[in-house]
């Protein structure tokens with residue numbers, strides 16, 4: 001299809017730069033390739049790009065900058081009363097800035113509703129007659145269950161500057177005097193017209209030195225914590241609060257805020273705090289501290305009941321499309337690493353074991369590109385010209401499977417796993433993080449391949465490399481592409497195919513024993529492309545999911561009891 005030519009772009013053909021020619025192994029300065037090659041070329045470029053990401057973009061991911069509330073300012077005031085001209089200092093202290101908490105909730109499923117910047121409420125300023133400012137309300141960030149929260153280190157380019165770095169940046173390039181002036185302005189409140197006189201007094205200088213010392217200590221502690229003990233939270237379980245119905249009337253129910261992420265700044269001190277034997281009428285108060293600033297990386301582990309694990313091209317995406325009647329938009333193509341992200345599909349099962357994908361008889365799950373072309377062809381022929389749109393349908397009964405459905409579970413299609421994935425070969429294996437929460441794993445091997453059992457061993461070892469013991473979650477081996485064996489019913493070839501399957505079963509029985517569990521891996525030959533033998537697979541998956549859900553529920557109950 002690739003043609004070397006000196007002509008310029010013509011109708012369906014388009015010119016491609018030298019890069020694509022290199023990719024195709026042709027040394028020419030101008031090459032013309034048609035639409036099909038172009039699509040193929042773009043897809044492969046996408047795969048290459050993904051591979052270079054080193055598995056970093058597999059998950060729902062978000063960077064959140066969090067800034068706790070600033071403390072309120074202290075107040076410099078004096079008590080005034082009739083016949084009492086020189087009352088004592090009476091400035092109230094500022095309130096604490098609002099803290100920021102993070103809490104997992106089962107009512108969210110994605111990170112889309114989580115804001116990228118979170119600023120908590122500042123504390124109120126202190127006022128005269130000893131009135132302290134009110135504390136800022138806490139801010140709660142709600143994230144879906146399965147979110148992993150990490151604090152980014154300071155040297156990470158995505159980290160926003162913290163409170164001290166921000167101040168340093170704003171003072172850069174100023175001379176010493178102006179710098180000192182600005183720093184004082186940020187830290188002190190003066191009684192009207194006493195700013196200059198205050199700065200001359202020793203008691204103010206002492207208070208200032210003490211404040212800087214305390215600030216230095218706070219910064220040191222904060223940086224030490226950031227280095228040695230950064231925030232890391234794996235928010236897998238929802239905290240269930242006991243609802244105490246015996247509380248006295250008017251008393252608020254205890255409410256969980258979740259995990260503290262950033263503390264609000266302390267409120268500034270009112271002028272009574274600076275009263276000393278030397279200074280009997282302090283005319284200054286301190287301003288509130290800045291709240292903590294933290295940059296967090298949030299990652300969401302996908303929640304799927306069953307995860308498909310297999311080598312590239314084994315047919316995982318075709319299987320998922322077959323289970324869901326082609327509803328799941330996962331790409332299928334005859335080259336390796338077609339799937340770049342884990343994709344979740346919902347499998348709907350009826351009471352009699354039928355499943356949505358199995359109802360459409362004779363449906364062949366073909367390559368997505370071929371299907372797209374067929375669709376376009378139908379469009380061109382005008383086959384859809386008189387088709388009703390969704391809004392024009394008069395009877396809306398929902399999906400025809402709605403009445404039959406009694407059980408549903410989710411299946412995740414993953415990118416291919418290959419030998420050395422743990423060393424970041426292929427697409428690496430970081431996408432397996434999203435499978436940590438799967439209730440069961442299913443191996444998919446190509447039965448038509450030379451040695452499906454070797455594939456199995458590699459898959460199991462890569463799983464265990466990722467997380468020791470992870471292979472214990474595997475429950476089934478799908479021997480896919482069984483339609484490619486057996487020729488056209490030639491008895492010799494059929495016998496050979498049977499023998500190969502027997503060999504695979506024998507390998508699974510003897511070599512794939514999972515220590516510590518009583519499970520045996522089931523081996524099921526299938527043809528995803530021609531939707532054959534899939535009801536058995538769906539039935540078994542349903543059993544695993546029911547069993548695992550039941551076990552999980554029992555565990556939750558026991559943990560709540562003790």
Ligand SMILES: Nc1nc2c(ncn2[C@@H]2O[C@H](COP(=O)(O)OP(=O)(O)OP(=O)(O)O)[C@@H](O)[C@H]2O)c(=O)[nH]1
Nearest residue numbers: 312313314315316317318333337338339416528529
């Ligand atoms: N004959 C036959 N071909 C199949 C079957 N299942 C999948 N294929 C073909 O195998 C190729 C790869 O299928 P995919 O579903 O993309 O494989 P995958 O495991 O998702 O591959 P990656 O996404 O690269 O990991 C495609 O050309 C499919 O049409 C099957 O049961 N029989």
Ligand SMILES: [Mg+2]
Nearest residue numbers: 316317338339
């Ligand atoms: Mg795939």
